[in-house]
Amino acid sequence: MDTILCDELLQEIFHRLPLSSSSAVSAVSKRWLRVHRSSKTVLSLRLSPHNCTPPSLSTFLSHFPFLSSLSLTSPAVPDGDTAAFSDRLLLSAASSCPSLRHLRLSTGPISLFPLLSLSTSCPHLTSLSISLSRPLSLYWLALFHSLKDLFVVFTGEFVSDQFDSCFQQADAELKLETLGLTGIRQGDFGFAWLWRSCKKLKKLQLRSCEGIGDDASPSSFVNCLKGVEEVELRTCRTIVDEILLKLAENCTSLMSLLVYDGGSREGLRQFISRSRCDLQKLDLRLPLDLENNHLLAVAESFRGLSSLRLQSCCLVTGEGLRTIGLAMSYRLEELALINCDVVEREPGLLTTLGQCLRRLRKLDLSYNEMLVDKEFVSMIASCNYLSELKLRGCKGLTNAAMVLISKSCKNLESVDIMYCGGIKAEAVELFVMNCPRLRRVQVEESKISDVARSRASSKFIEVVV
Template sequence: MDKLLCDELVQEIFLRLPPPSSSSVSLVSKRWLHLHRTSRTSLTLRLTGDDSTVASLSSLLSHYPFLSCLSILLSDPRTNKTTLADQLLLLVCTFCAQLHSLRFLAGPVSVSSLNSLSTACTQLTSLCISLSRPLFLMWIISFPKLKELSVMVCSGFGVEQGNDYGEDSDAELGLESLCLSGIGAGDWGLGWLWRSCRKLKKLQLKSCEGVGDGNSFSSFIMCLQGVQEVELRTCRSILDGVLLKLAENCDSLTSLLVYDGGSREGLLRFFSQCHCNLQKLDFRLPLDLKNDHLLAVATKYRSLSSIRLQSCCLVSGEGLKALGTAVSSGLEELALINCDVVEREPGLLSTLGQNLRKLRKLDLSYNELLLDKEFMSMLVSCNYLVDLRVRGCKRLTNASIISMLKSCKCLESVDIMHCGGIQAEAVESFVLNSPQLKRVQVEQSKISDVAKTWASHKFIEAVA
């Protein structure tokens, strides 16, 4: 049979196999190993960073000539050597000319190696790299097809004062998504970047203490006009200022994520002044989010489709009920992750379920004291759920699984990891009797042989 199949047909078969099987076929013969490698278009590598790393990567990449997506990381993040990173990046330039996406977090790279990358990999549309200070950013112009850029500024390097590199250069970058991590208040060169990013749709700032030097903030507003999604993670020192600029200059914003930072007054000011049509809110603000924020959202943003709250311990049932009533006509996703109000106020979930009958995604993960009675009282009203997550809800039992089977006939994806009260027999019954199920996340010990066989037959992905 092997001799009857041409190379192209074997490769096509490999492409259609699920991940575990596709790795096993490479062991059949040398021919299949070669065909498996040449059919791969995506590869993720975690390197050790020792003396053999360069030779090992060179040998490995030579066997994968058609990669379009490559991710390279160092297993030891303390190995921040620009020399090693540059050597590894030059190997990518040598062997991976067809790349469209590169995630390269093997240490800070130099401008010269980035210039080599732009010459070798002319089709790059997505790039994630680490840089050291000072931030020379004019190299971005050399990647005309780049749509997504993520830059991580490595710690341990001092801020160098100087000119705003490229300040007088006119450029219009094609970037639609920009992620910056570790930007300091005195980093120079950001002003040029903000002025050049006029097509941004998504902006992410992570662990940033500024948006550049003193002159950069005035340039920052120039990139905000068309932005639709903003994520601000651990940016407490600048969050109020960024939110104010968004409220004043960005009418296109539809999605806002804020984790670990900000002031209560700054959030209220944003909600009152922002005139955009927000669709998605995602907050992890343990000590900053209160009922008055939820009431402000309920008053102004009634067309929300997604609300995600994590570890928000100062909100109460009053605020959540008011919000649920306000957005009842369109909310499709609700997450209350590690929010003790779920356990603290009996009847809250039942009320939310009655108001939010169009929910398709529900995440109640890590509410460790959540009981079957409260959970089941919500499920009765949520008949259209396709995605349900209760990871880490230790007190849920088999009764909750029975309720899911009765009330939620449309479920496609379920996460019941670390739910100690749910047993293997309930998992088996759920897998066998859920007509739309495509993915279940649960401990391997709770998946019986019968459940495994049925999942394989029905192409259900069981993830441990």
């Protein structure tokens, strides 16, 4: 068999095998190991400073000549020299993988020199995820001519006068379309240049940020917002209101907005009332800041909304959600009420929403622990077009809920019933056997019987445990 199959045919076979078969394939023979490695384009490694040195990493990576995506993760170096270790790893990856397009390093902060080497060694790099320590320097971005997606975590203490102010005057034409930044401090230099140079930005993600840069940054920040379509603001309480106001005044292209754990009631209200965009997706986790009047304003201002996701919004009542349901009955295709106690406080709410939202394709009711069969069943009976259903952590649901899902949701392709203690193995088995379009199910391994596993395999259903 080893001599009958040519390398190209072996590679095609390897591509079609599940990931779980990789170790078995590699153990057949040295030839199969070589062919298997040469067929790999994606690789994720967790490294240890104790048993992985940069030379050994270079040698290992040289066996994967067609690698296009690489992820390296490493714990902190015991002696504290994490930056030097990270630099050496990056240099090894850059020299060994010239065809890289996606690189993610969760290994500690990177210094300037390895980044300069990376820009030369991997000219086709389109996605980069790294950590940088202060003082900050961002001008190296101008050397990455193919980079479209950038994710940076900023670490270290704030340092005044940390950036060459002369360089800020020289704008670059960055091709960045997605920009994710974590840990910006108020007063950080260099961001005015970055904002001015991001003229093609489509997606902006800010996490745990206290500011958007030094005093020159706010005026420059507006430049990168004009064509933005997606914005995510996570734990950025001190700057959320400022950014939302700038979005409302300067961005008409915004289609998706996510705000978690930040902002104020008035800031959110101002954005909703002033915005001129055709928002289609709204995702909010604002336990103490989201109220009914916000939902009423959303129903009035964003008629084209197709996705509404709410998490832990304890001040919202059924009145606001019913208004949303009535106003968007013909547009809303995704609804998430995650850990929202209004589901438990107001009997009949889910029934009303199910009757209103007849075009619903995705429903997420995860972590509503007190949700019972009667309330859930009354909604799901009207949701005949669901393709995705998430019930993770709904401990009050029982086997009866699964029976009705299989009867009512004939178009269901994906379901998450992880940590639903009342749903037993026998119900999962019947569900897998009777749901005609099912392609993915997430459930505890203990609830997958041999019959269910065999049936899932024959119907090409992915079982995630």
